[in-house]
Amino acid sequence: MDEIQKTLLQQVAGIHEVPTGAYSLRIDGKLVGKNSSENIEIVKKEDLPGIDIYIKPGTKKESVHIPVIIAQTGIKELVYNDFHIGEDCDVTIVAGCGIHNGGAETSEHSGIHRFFLKKNARVKYIEKHYGEGDGNGERIMNPTTEATLEAGAYLEMETTQIKGIDSTKRMTRGKVGPGATFVVHEKLLTHGKQYAETAFEVELDGEDAHTHVVSRSVARDSSKQLFLSKINGNTKCTGRSECDAIIMDGASVSAIPEINANNPDASLVHEAAIGRIAGEQLIKLMTLGLTEKEAENQIINGFLK
Amino acid sequence: MLELKNISCKTEEGKYILKNINLTISERFVAITGPNGSGKSTLAKIITGIMAPSGGQILLDGEDITGMSITERAQRGVSFAFQQPVRFKGLTVRDLITLAAGKKLSVSAACDYLSEVGLCAREYINRELNGSLSGGELKRIEIAMINARGTKLTIFDEPEAGIDLWSFNSLIKVFENMYDRTKGSIVIISHQERILDIADKIIVLKDGEVEKVGTKEEILPSILTASVSCPKIEGSNE
Numbered sequence: 001m002d003e004i005q006k007t008l009l010q011q012v013a014g015i016h017e018v019p020t021g022a023y024s025l026r027i028d029g030k031l032v033g034k035n036s037s038e039n040i041e042i043v044k045k046e047d048l049p050g051i052d053i054y055i056k057p058g059t060k061k062e063s064v065h066i067p068v069i070i071a072q073t074g075i076k077e078l079v080y081n082d083f084h085i086g087e088d089c090d091v092t093i094v095a096g097c098g099i100h101n102g103g104a105e106t107s108e109h110s111g112i113h114r115f116f117l118k119k120n121a122r123v124k125y126i127e128k129h130y131g132e133g134d135g136n137g138e139r140i141m142n143p144t145t146e147a148t149l150e151a152g153a154y155l156e157m158e159t160t161q162i163k164g165i166d167s168t169k170r171m172t173r174g175k176v177g178p179g180a181t182f183v184v185h186e187k188l189l190t191h192g193k194q195y196a197e198t199a200f201e202v203e204l205d206g207e208d209a210h211t212h213v214v215s216r217s218v219a220r221d222s223s224k225q226l227f228l229s230k231i232n233g234n235t236k237c238t239g240r241s242e243c244d245a246i247i248m249d250g251a252s253v254s255a256i257p258e259i260n261a262n263n264p265d266a267s268l269v270h271e272a273a274i275g276r277i278a279g280e281q282l283i284k285l286m287t288l289g290l291t292e293k294e295a296e297n298q299i300i301n302g303f304l305k
Numbered sequence: 306m307l308e309l310k311n312i313s314c315k316t317e318e319g320k321y322i323l324k325n326i327n328l329t330i331s332e333r334f335v336a337i338t339g340p341n342g343s344g345k346s347t348l349a350k351i352i353t354g355i356m357a358p359s360g361g362q363i364l365l366d367g368e369d370i371t372g373m374s375i376t377e378r379a380q381r382g383v384s385f386a387f388q389q390p391v392r393f394k395g396l397t398v399r400d401l402i403t404l405a406a407g408k409k410l411s412v413s414a415a416c417d418y419l420s421e422v423g424l425c426a427r428e429y430i431n432r433e434l435n436g437s438l439s440g441g442e443l444k445r446i447e448i449a450m451i452n453a454r455g456t457k458l459t460i461f462d463e464p465e466a467g468i469d470l471w472s473f474n475s476l477i478k479v480f481e482n483m484y485d486r487t488k489g490s491i492v493i494i495s496h497q498e499r500i501l502d503i504a505d506k507i508i509v510l511k512d513g514e515v516e517k518v519g520t521k522e523e524i525l526p527s528i529l530t531a532s533v534s535c536p537k538i539e540g541s542n543e
Contacts (some may be wrong), residue, residue, distance in 0.1 A: 216395075244394070282353055284391040288454065289379040289404045298404065302395035 001027075008098030011130040013067040023065040024051050025144075026079065028072045040064055040091075041068070041251040050080035050112075051094075056085030057118065065094045068111065073103025073137045078110045085153075096128035099139040107141040117153035125157045131164025138166040145172045149180035150161070156183040159197065162304065163189065169171060170198040177235075180204030182235045186215040187304045190223035190251070199228040203265065204237035213241040218253035218300050230258040233266025243272040246303060306331040307352065307458055307490065312361035314347055314513075322347050323513045326361070330458075330490050332505035334480060337494045338528065339510035346388060348510070349460045353385040353493075354378045365458065379456075382489070386451045388462035390443040393434045398446055401434060405450040418449040421482065423475055440467040448479060457489035463497045467495050473499045503523060 001009070001018075005027060010016055018025060018033060022040035025033045027036040031181040034042045034051065043052045053064060068079060083093065101107045117123060131139035147155050161168060174182040180285060190196050202211045211231060219225050243255040256269035277299050285295035312326040323344045329334045337345050350356040352363060354375040363371045370378055393401070416426030422445040432438065434446065442465045451459055465476060479490055480503070493500055501507055507524040509517040517524055 042447065177490050241350075278391070280387075280391045281393055283375060284387065286375040287353060287355075287383075287385045288450070289376060290404065290406055291376050298396065298400075299393065302393060302397075302400060305395050 002071075002099050003077070005069050008069045008071065008130065008132075009067055009189055011132075011235070012069075012096030012098040013052050013065055013094050013126045015065065015067075017083075018267050021052075021063065021065075023113075024053075024086055026066075027073045028066040028070055029077045037062065045080060048080045049077065050082070050257040053081065053083045055083070055085050055089050058088050059086065060090045061095065063092040063237045067095065068097040068109060068146040070097070070099045070101075070107050070109055073107055073133075073135055074105030076106070076108040077109070078112070080112050080114075080261045083116065083123075085115065085117045085121040085123055087257055089118075089120070090122040091122070092124045092126065094126045095142075096126070096130070096131045097141055097219055099133070099141070101131070101135045101137045101139050103133075103137050106138040106140060108117045108142075110137075110142040110144070112144045113146070115148065115155060117147065117155055119147045119150045119151040121150075122154045123156070125155065127157070127159045128284075129159075129161040129168070131166070139164060140167045140224060141165050141272055142169045143171075147174045147182060147204070149174065149176050149209075150180055151178045151180060153177065153180040154183075156182070156185075158187075160187045161189070162187065163191075164172070164198070166192075166194050168194075168196045170196070172198070172200045174200075174202040174211065176202060176204050176206060176209040177299055179208045181209075182211045184211075184213045184215075186213075186217070188215065188217035189222040189224065190225055190301070191219070191305060192223060193221070194223040195225075196223070197226040199230075200241065201230045202232070202239065204231065204233045205235065209234050209235070209237040211241075215241075215243045216303060217243075217253065218246045218304060219253050220248045222250045224251065224255045227255040227272075229270070230257075230260075231260070231268055231270075233256055233259070233261045236265035237261050237263075239266070239268045241270045243258060243274075243301075245274040246277055246300065248276065306363075306364075306366060308364040309348075309352070310362040310364070312348070312351060312358045312363065313397060314344070314351060314356065315359045321513050323351070323358070323361060326515055328508060328515065328518070330492060330506075330529075332490060333484050334504045334542070335490060335492045335506045335508065336501045336504035337492060337508045337510060338496060338501060339516070343510040343514040344359055346462055349385065349462050349492075349494060351498040352458075352460060353383055353453070355385075382457040384437070384454045384456040386447050386459070386461040388466065388494075390440075390444070390447040391434075391473045392436060394437075395435075397431050398449075399430045399435055401446070402453050415453075418453050421452060421479055422446070422449045424449070444468050445519040448476075452479065452483055455483070455487050457487060458492070459483065459487070459489065459491045461496070463496070464493060465495060465500060473497070476500075477503055495507055498525070498529070519524050 259268040
């Protein structure tokens with residue numbers, strides 16, 4: 001790997017070199033390496049670009065890294081990755097995509113990740129999106145996540161896009177079975193003329209299913225964000241979605257929540273708040289000796305931490 | 306030493322909130338008291354740069370700071386504990402104490418500041434300063450932050466409000482320890498007799514003007530008399 005590729009890998013997966021253990025590494029539209037472990041098998045798909053990840057029942061405290069890096073301008077790809085998580089697993093999956101576009105053509109990565117969690121499986125899924133490069137070519141990412149949770153399963157998804165993605169449409173869907181829980185924490189920062197759209201659709205199908213979708217975002221400059229969330233409570237269940245956005249400069253943010261209770265025992269809540277940084281927060285930090293700009297950065301970094 | 310020369314502050318309609326305030330503050334503990342609406346908090350905001358005076362001059366150790374920003378004054382050694390502390394989503398108690406100290410702090414140093422205000426450091430150090438904290442907890446954290454700054458001029462706006470369960474003695478101990486470290490002036494806006502009682506100098510504001518300045522021996526008796534003598538409303542049967 002060259003330095004640019006290493007930087008991207010560090011940004012999206014927090015690692016400097018090819019990971020150890022189970023991993024797959026995709027660079028510039030090609031699968032350049034993969035490794036299975038005793039409990040985690042990674043198989044290249046025959047019919048489509050992408051991989052199947054099989055995690056044996058009962059696998060605990062293991063992790064899989066599947067970073068994607070695009071360092072050449074003009075690459076466009078659509079990748080299908082399916083995660084089959086066995087019963088009673090407790091694993092961490094680190095995905096993410098970094099694009100360095102130093103050229104004039106658009107680079108685009110669209111990933112469709114499907115998760116199938118068997119009974120009582122627990123998964124922490126961490127996904128980071130990052131872009132850099134001084135070319136005029138756009139950096140576009142359109143991640144789709146679809147999760148199906150069987151009884152008692154737990155999926156916690158942490159998704160972050162802090163820098164450098166010009167346009168993104170993020171779609172997350174969940175079908176949550178009895179006693180299962182689907183948690184999403186989204187952190188998003190847009191700047192310049194960027195556009196970000198996130199849509200969540202959760203079907204609470206099983207009794208005592210639960211979901212909690214939290215989005216925290218900052219929109220700077222003239223960027224635009226659209227947050228859509230839809231929770232359908234189809235049985236006795238609980239669901240909550242929160243959208244909390246800081247808006248700055250000439251940016252715009254729209255939050256469109258939809259909660260549908262299709263059963264009298266469904267309890268659903270939505271909260272949305274969009275606003276500037278509170279003046280008193282800036283003043284407080286300035287009385288500690290920070291400049292207004294430093295205070296603003298501290299507040300934003302804390303908000304998106 | 307802080308000097309206020311002819312400080313005035315007017316509303317847009319031209320009504321005086323503060324009028325020709327002349328004060329020097331160089332003592333260890335200086336209490337500012339007076340009825341609600343007398344201009345105490347406005348005066349604190351003018352000293353710290355949050356509000357601009359409509360006239361007058363502010364000198365800190367001889368340097369004219371009247372035109373300086375909040376940040377510049379803070380960097381020159383002015384600290385301000387708000388009457389109503391601010392909440393921050395995402396920033397932790399540790400983040401804020403570190404920002405206040407202006408340098409990297411070890412966990413144990415940050416914890417010491419919390420312990421001093423009666424909070425169990427382990428329980429609070431990594432908590433967010435968000436809506437989950439009560440007003441009293443926020444107030445103590447605010448005091449811990451100011452303590453971590455350790456500047457030559459510190460202004461507390463009603464520090465006792467909301468910390469009922471925490472004894473006054475502990476609060477006074479915090480001020481004493483702070484003085485031992487900074488050797489600076491601690492200005493406390495307060496209505497509480499027990500806080501006025503530790504003051505080396507008491508300033509009484511009324512209707513935006515300095516009504517009296519003196520030692521506690523000179524000022525306290527007249528304030529205490531005034532506070533108990535409530536004249537009857539004319540024509541009432543009581």
